[in-house]
Amino acid sequence: MKQPIEFNELYNQFGKIVYNVTLNYLQNLEEAEEATQDIFVKIYRKIEGFQEQSSLKTWIYRITINHCLDVIKSKKIRMRVLFSRQNKEDDSIEFNHPGVVLEQKEAVSEILNQLNQLPPKQKGALLLKVIDGLSQKEIAEVLDLSEKAVESLLSRARVNMKKQLNR
Amino acid sequence: MKTELSQLQKIEQVEVPEMLFEKIQIKIEYRERISRFHTKLFLAAAVLVFIVNLSIVGQHMFQNTSNSESEPYSYSTLNYSLYE
Numbered sequence: 001m002k003q004p005i006e007f008n009e010l011y012n013q014f015g016k017i018v019y020n021v022t023l024n025y026l027q028n029l030e031e032a033e034e035a036t037q038d039i040f041v042k043i044y045r046k047i048e049g050f051q052e053q054s055s056l057k058t059w060i061y062r063i064t065i066n067h068c069l070d071v072i073k074s075k076k077i078r079m080r081v082l083f084s085r086q087n088k089e090d091d092s093i094e095f096n097h098p099g100v101v102l103e104q105k106e107a108v109s110e111i112l113n114q115l116n117q118l119p120p121k122q123k124g125a126l127l128l129k130v131i132d133g134l135s136q137k138e139i140a141e142v143l144d145l146s147e148k149a150v151e152s153l154l155s156r157a158r159v160n161m162k163k164q165l166n167r
Numbered sequence: 168m169k170t171e172l173s174q175l176q177k178i179e180q181v182e183v184p185e186m187l188f189e190k191i192q193i194k195i196e197y198r199e200r201i202s203r204f205h206t207k208l209f210l211a212a213a214v215l216v217f218i219v220n221l222s223i224v225g226q227h228m229f230q231n232t233s234n235s236e237s238e239p240y241s242y243s244t245l246n247y248s249l250y251e
Contacts (some may be wrong), residue, residue, distance in 0.1 A: 008188075011188050011191070015183050015187065015188070016180060016181075016182070016183055017181045019181065019184075019187070020180050021179055023181060024178065029184075030230065033184050036183070036187065036191075037187070037190055037191050037194050037217065038194075040191045040195075041194050041195055041198060044191075044195050077247045097178060098181050099179040099180060099181045100177065100178055100179070101177070101179075104174065104177050107173065107174050108174050108175065108177065108178060111171055111172070111174045111175055112175075114171075115175075124187045126172075127175075130172050130176060131175050131178055158172075161171070161172070165171060
């Protein structure tokens with residue numbers, strides 16, 4: 001391997017973050033583990049070409065979010081091929097998040113289901129803001145958008161969530 | 168709305184699964200091995216194509232030489248033979 005020590009350090013620093021982002025995004029333990037492995041393979045391959053135009057943290061978040069978007073896209077295509085979807089409500093999945101205490105499980109699960117109904121970029125922006133606590137500027141760098149675009153993305157996400165909760 | 172979203176903040180960070188780093192290392196090594204194999208396969212195919220091309224060109228050249236040796240007036244036409 002090219003840089004075993006540096007890669008090891010990188011994993012120690014960001015492994016937990018990447019795993020948790022994929023877990024929140026994909027809401028499936030096996031898929032999150034698989035995605036984390038693939039993301040670190042990508043990081044390993046691309047680290048030499050890292051231009052330092054953004055911070056390492058933002059760069060890793062970008063790879064993670066893009067990978068999650070790809071996984072969701074291919075999963076949707078697979079589902080469409082396998083089943084003719086009649087109802088969008090069927091998208092709700094039962095996911096027992098290991099990071100949620102028992103008393104909160106039902107409430108959090110409901111919010112996560114509402115979140116899954118949002119368009120992928122809105123969902124990503126909201127997760128990065130609320131769970132990871134990233135600033136608007138950082139989210140803009142991760143999603144490769146302007147700060148204004150992120151602002152409107154977040155406000156649209158909140159409006160859509162509100163609509164769904166009022167249904 | 169804020170209250171609902173604040174539910175998400177209650178999600179605690181989860182520890183990574185056991186042996187995840189080892190699995191990543193295995194995946195990296197496996198993919199590198201596959202990539203090396205593909206490079207070798209590509210090189211072998213390129214060399215094979217080059218040899219085949221070379222043999223075809225060589226065959227043509229050989230045929231041309233032997234033709235010109237067996238037929239000294241290989242380009243003779245009716246007119247040419249008339250002049251003779």
